[in-house]
Amino acid sequence: MADTAVNAAVRPGVALRLEGVRRVFEDSLHNQFVVIAGMDLRIEAGEFLAVLGPSGCGKSTLLRMIARLDQPNSGRIVTESEKGGREPEGDRAQTAFVFQDAHLLPWRNVLDNAALPLELMGVAKPERREKALAALGQVNLLEAVDRYPAQLSGGMRMRVSLARALVTEPRLLLLDEPFAALDEITRFHLDVQLRELWRSRRMTVIFVTHSISEAAFLANRAVVLSRRGGAIKLDRIIELPEERTNELRADPRLGQEMKLLLGAIEE
Amino acid sequence: MKAFRNILPPLIPFVAITAAMEFLVRGGFIRSYLLPAPSAVFLAIWENWGELAQAMLKTSASAMAGFALSTFTGIAAAVLLSSSRWVQKAFYPYAVFFQTVPVIAIAPLLVIWFGYGMQTVIASAFVVSIFPVIANTLSGILSTDPALRDLFRLYGATPAMTLFKLRFPAALPQIFTGLRVAAGLAVIGAIVGEFIGGGGLGSVVDVARTQQRVDKVFAAVLLASLLGLALFGLINLISGITLRRWHASEQSL
Numbered sequence: 349m350a351d352t353a354v355n356a357a358v359r360p361g362v363a364l365r366l367e368g369v370r371r372v373f374e375d376s377l378h379n380q381f382v383v384i385a386g387m388d389l390r391i392e393a394g395e396f397l398a399v400l401g402p403s404g405c406g407k408s409t410l411l412r413m414i415a416r417l418d419q420p421n422s423g424r425i426v427t428e429s430e431k432g433g434r435e436p437e438g439d440r441a442q443t444a445f446v447f448q449d450a451h452l453l454p455w456r457n458v459l460d461n462a463a464l465p466l467e468l469m470g471v472a473k474p475e476r477r478e479k480a481l482a483a484l485g486q487v488n489l490l491e492a493v494d495r496y497p498a499q500l501s502g503g504m505r506m507r508v509s510l511a512r513a514l515v516t517e518p519r520l521l522l523l524d525e526p527f528a529a530l531d532e533i534t535r536f537h538l539d540v541q542l543r544e545l546w547r548s549r550r551m552t553v554i555f556v557t558h559s560i561s562e563a564a565f566l567a568n569r570a571v572v573l574s575r576r577g578g579a580i581k582l583d584r585i586i587e588l589p590e591e592r593t594n595e596l597r598a599d600p601r602l603g604q605e606m607k608l609l610l611g612a613i614e615e
Numbered sequence: 616m617k618a619f620r621n622i623l624p625p626l627i628p629f630v631a632i633t634a635a636m637e638f639l640v641r642g643g644f645i646r647s648y649l650l651p652a653p654s655a656v657f658l659a660i661w662e663n664w665g666e667l668a669q670a671m672l673k674t675s676a677s678a679m680a681g682f683a684l685s686t687f688t689g690i691a692a693a694v695l696l697s698s699s700r701w702v703q704k705a706f707y708p709y710a711v712f713f714q715t716v717p718v719i720a721i722a723p724l725l726v727i728w729f730g731y732g733m734q735t736v737i738a739s740a741f742v743v744s745i746f747p748v749i750a751n752t753l754s755g756i757l758s759t760d761p762a763l764r765d766l767f768r769l770y771g772a773t774p775a776m777t778l779f780k781l782r783f784p785a786a787l788p789q790i791f792t793g794l795r796v797a798a799g800l801a802v803i804g805a806i807v808g809e810f811i812g813g814g815g816l817g818s819v820v821d822v823a824r825t826q827q828r829v830d831k832v833f834a835a836v837l838l839a840s841l842l843g844l845a846l847f848g849l850i851n852l853i854s855g856i857t858l859r860r861w862h863a864s865e866q867s868l
Binding site: 417444469 | 763765768770771776860
């Protein structure tokens with residue numbers, strides 16, 4: 349994996365600051381549901397953060413707000429520049445989003461799916477092609493560029509989805525339970541691959557999951573949210589080696605981290 | 616071998632029912648001026664082939680013209696309706712209302728507007744076949760995967776880009792469903808139009824009826840059904856070729 353990585357760390361990750369972020373939904377009967385009651389959180393540049401919590405705790409809403417696909421009712425989310433000030437918005441390439449399922453366009457082949465973000469941003473075709481091939485190379489999919497999503501396995505589709513996210517060389521990668529629908533063997537492989545991609549690119553990663561083992565295995569820092577209101581119950585630096593391989597899965601240190609995370613969830 | 620296995624099951628009831636009808640009519644259980652023997656229908660097709668073939672050609676031309684019109688205007692109307700919720704609320708009820716108007720009742724009106732001849736027949740085929748195109752295209756365009764809509768927003772896609780690169784292609788399976796229904800309806804609309812506007816298989820049915828030629832009525836009806844079936848098959852073929860690559864993945868979209 350590491351040897352296929354190109355343009356390592358050309359764009360450093362962004363730092364984010366959440367200040368009193370509150371999101372309330374209202375149903376058709378005007379009942380209000382407080383999804384996130386007021387969250388303060390600082391995310392460092394180049395951090396790999398796992399957000400852990402039970403279903404319905406507001407993890408996805410949080411991610412959508414960070415991607416600016418949704419707005420908080422109050423509070424704000426600030427992208428910090430390296431100098432510490434506020435960064436100008438409108439750089440479309442800097443944020444990428446990976447969903448729970450691959451969500452590919454079934455009428456496009458792998459290459460054109462991976463190139464989609466660049467196409468929407470108005471990048472010229474030769475450059476699109478070159479960058480999409482580079483991104484597909486990073487997820488080891490170069491042999492499948494001409495194939496259509498219907499011809500791919502679930503794991504391969506997810507890798508196309510990952511390549512599509514990487515194609516703009518994002519500085520912030522948001523992942524919403526990306527491997528939850530896959531079998532465990534495929535998931536193990538993709539976990540290692542994602543970790544390696546992060547190590548070579550150092551973008552900021554926010555990884556939302558309800559898998560305790562995945563959070564502990566992947567992240568440098570884990571935040572555990574409460575079932576109601578998205579209160580932060582635990583904010584912990586994961587003390588595991590920089591390089592994460594599948595051998596680590598049986599390591600007692602990983603077990604120790606998982607135990608701490610589980611303790612915070614059940615509290 | 617596979618084709619044979621697909622053709623055989625529907626062939627069995629066809630042969631059985633044809634044989635039973637032949638038997639019932641020849642045995643005098645059913646009077647032949649009410650229900651002709653199948654052999655008489657086939658004989659009528661054989662004897663009147665020149666006239667019937669020409670009528671069928673004319674009907675299919677009108678049906679296809681009406682169908683093509685409703686395909687283009689129907690899809691365009693659906694795209695317009697999908698552009699804003701307000702436009703949809705204002706105009707969609709009229710599209711539904713339009714569908715409930717019985718074509719047989721407005722056919723005389725079409726004659727007043729378009730005169731006797733093909734224009735009336737095409738208009739009639741168009742009127743009955745446009746609604747399923749609008750309804751299916753609209754529902755297809757509006758049911759785009761929300762995650763993909765988010766993705767397009769994230770990268771700053773314009774509404775036009777979202778329509779042409781996402782909403783419209785994603786709606787294709789549903790659009791084809793609408794077109795299949797519309798194809799059958801266009802043939803019905805053309806025949807009804809021909810009852811009043813004249814020409815084609817509709818005229819053959821009408822004239823044969825006044826002459827008490829039930830066999831010829833059946834012959835024309837049979838050919839009209841085959842025409843609808845052929846148009847349906849054509850749409851199926853086009854849809855199959857268009858959606859070939861992504862058929863299996865519709866659920867994973």
